[in-house]
Amino acid sequence: MTQTGDKADKTALVTEITPQSEDFSQWYLDVVRKAELSDYSPVKGCMVIRPYGYAIWELIQQALDRRFKATGHVNAYFPLFIPQSLLLREKEHVEGFAPQVAWVTKGGDEQLAEPLVVRPTSEVVIGTMYAKWIKSWRDLPVLINQWANVVRWEKVTRPFLRTTEFLWQEGHTAHETEPEAQEETLRILELYREFCETELAMPVVAGQKSESEKFAGAQKTYSIEGLMGDGRAMQAGTSHNLGQNFAKAFEIQFQGRDKSLQHAWTTSWGVSTRLIGGVIMTHGDDSGLILPPRVAPYQVVIVPISRGNWQETVLPRAQEIRDDLTATGLRVMLDDRDAYTPGWKFAEWEMRGVPLRLEIGPKDIEKNQVVLARRDSREKAFVPMAGLTAHVAGLLDTIQRALLDRAVKFREEHTTRADTYEEFKRIMDGRPGFVISPWCGDAECEAQIKAETQATLRNIPMNAVRWDAGGPPCIKCGRPAVAEAWFAKAY
């Protein structure tokens, strides 16, 4: 909060949220803190996820877990620690992660004979177990997911977006054939894309990562990329086809239908608590958080108008409404605190992103109605008590859709094509967003673009235009392009 003392701007003083236009990063940090999503902890780079933030995570978990189960996956749990020797077995993997791992070298008073790393990801532990479990083609596929915490020693951290320890899910599968592994990789990519749009109202671009942005040890990496309110992209999830790299390093072998000994084809994929950061930055405004109803801890907040003997007159009606709404499965908060005025509660719950506010006062009871106020559009409407439950449910669906539509529109408005490097640089210098440009496929061009503009190649969308030969000139070097790639400055 950079507010200094402009008494005229009472709202800003009270909310203490920096406007997005002034400083988007500070806005984000203000929202995270004021909405009580997380707090800093005594441990460098590690955040506490507070109940309101954790409730969002639980809803994300439930919605994802349903989808994983529906596609044949099961949950399991693997150890937090990895023996050093195991980590060293996949060369690219260890090179990729070594700079970021935390080591355990002592247990109690004793120096460990072999140091342990705290998992930055679990390919090696799970791969080791798969080697034991998989003997025959009949054992395949193995489709396991784990909900866990991981640790990566990051230099720069930000709540939810990048923390030393974070929560995520990591799926690890093993398959009999290469096409099956590829199919799984893309199935999950699509599952993630659909999840983000349906539950988080967050449109994402699903596509393939370039060689240099690939996961350490993967054959192919795919990602979903969202566009945040400040025009920067955020990688919301990844899905990797690991080929036989890990199977070879960890000897995941099985006897095939043709009696020959073969290495399995594996995949891994994950999304993390970072998604919460994505939700905040996709939908939020200067008043604070705006939560999509599907992942809002409270979908409706009921604010009784506290006039006169409201606790005898208004409150019982409010309680009835709460019970009716709750009975249909909605998540409802009745804010019956006497210490705060209605206006204060309005502002408070808006800041915390509750999608729908229901006001009820003496006048409403007389007229047999309530007031419904939308967080996303701020529209207020009188709604008859009769049929209220259905109306509320319908309105929440409308809000969910409206948030997605708004986010899609924002992305479209901030996605530009550039065919010359001059144009590319001009766009990246000004209003950020996605820039779609032809690219030759050379990592050197990609690196130069990054060095000169800070923009990175986010991915090449699944439905992007590709050329085997005779593509238009690469944005950077002018050689024939292989595909249209999406670039952006990213989180």
Add this chain to the structure above:
RNA sequence: CGGGAUGUAGCGCAGCCUGGCUAGCGCACCAGACUGGGGGUCUGGGGGUCGCGGGUUCGAAUCCCGCCAUCCCGACCA
């Protein structure tokens, strides 16, 4: 990990340059009263080893050294 900035009550800050008595202010918090349809008013209160550790000094929030944390800009990453 390099460059910069900040750290004083839950939040936002003043005080530091030029050392000195009991460390202030706004919001928040507690009690009571009046209030209540967009962040109410009044009265009375509580809360601080001034980020941590050393040093200089009769005396340190203030000066010096070291460390830690956070934020911003780079390099690295979900």
